[in-house]
Amino acid sequence: MLDPSDALRDEDDIAHPDPRNTFFGLVDSAGQVRPQELSDHLEAIQPYVLESTVPESVRLHFETAKNLYAYAWFVYRFHAVAEQQVLSSLEFALRSRLESKGDSPIARRSKKFAGLSDWLREAQRLGLITNSRLRIGDQLARERARTRCEFDQIQKMSKPGVTTITVDPATLQPTEEDLRYDWISAFIDGLPKIRNEYAHGSSMLHPAVLRTFDIVCDLINQLFSSSDAVCNARLGDPENQRGGV
Template sequence: MTTDDEPVKMIDPSDALRDGDNITHPDPRNTFFGLVDSAGQVRPQELSDHLEAIQPYVLESTVPESVRLHFETAKNLYAYAWFVYRFHAVAEQQALSSLEFALRSRLESRSDSPIARRSKKSAGLSGWLKEAQTLGLIANSRLRIGDQLARERARTRFEFDQIQKMSKLGVTTITVDPATVQPTEEDLRYDWISAFIDDLPKIRNEYAHGSTMLHPTVLRTFDIACDLINQLFSSSDAGVQLQLDDPEEQLGGV
């Protein structure tokens, strides 16, 4: 609510409804980002780059068509975020909805799923994820992006250590070689599934209840959702033979 003395703040054209003249123009916020080519030159991001970023996220043929269609909608929303930047948030929300839809589809068909026998609608994303983990349908040991996540965790820790080192030395620059950063055993064995159970519902709920948030990790959410959905439907007997996260346990503790 505004008073007579307060001017009404106009919505920026990039966030307003497009008209026929600019509906196919890129959102200017997308063109702020630059890419480094093979010659080391920085160039503006183009539509082809934006589309290329979403193409690797493919659900396997073992995933039901209804789930794949749901996920393709999320990918199309990401594609159209080139024209409307705030579609990134809608795409991320749809990707998380696709994950929950996949979890319900997989667990409701199982007679050994306590959560499916109780209250299907009130379980929530966190509850479905926990149930899938308990039944062995998803596991850290089968994460295709596990090594990538471990490397990123190691790099984040390395960068933080370098900032602390610069602060102690009283310098503003430091020469480092990121290629030397290697994940530790702790990084490689990190419990990502538990982290997903804690974090993904928070992101989904933030969007679902209305938010101005523009989460910077939309493609990371696609990484996780795609990986977990493919795990859920990786084979017809998934969950019958539980996949243990601890390699030593899989070898009988040898």
């Protein structure tokens, strides 16, 4: 039997939050934990804005994904639908960019590509997306450093006699390896897997889809921020010769 939160809402219940969203709390400026509210949920999705250089058709596609995330406050499973939609927005943006001029070398090369990974790899090769222009690159590097630190803590806690470990997050600094990590190739490898999981039917359900919005928003803005001339000039850049991992 379906749980009521997963069944079709009736008119009395349609505007009530999905109870699963109320499980999450936020820490306020005083250090107190409070329940998440609709305003918090909406505030989380608002920063993801595509630039005016992005075609209106792509921006509309992306805004649909944002609205799906907004309505996930009422239907928890819309988190998955929002993530699927935003990944479709990325593929739509790639096709729009690579096929923007029917007589261009970009368009001729792109016609042989079919999957998201192929579109991403071609955009990388052409210099349309690069690690050096990732706006979230520093943030990703810090998160990579934190993850490594957390793993080290787990390893230390497994040793006999160790019961507590104190770590000051302010002291965590990304290494040169963190800062130079090939995120674009990681996206080429990982994003199509998530999209395919949804496309073929999946029971995957999680609320942490904002990282996907982070990545997609960044990549789409990159796609439409460079001219063809700049892209062609970057073809000789070693960074743009790397393939997927």
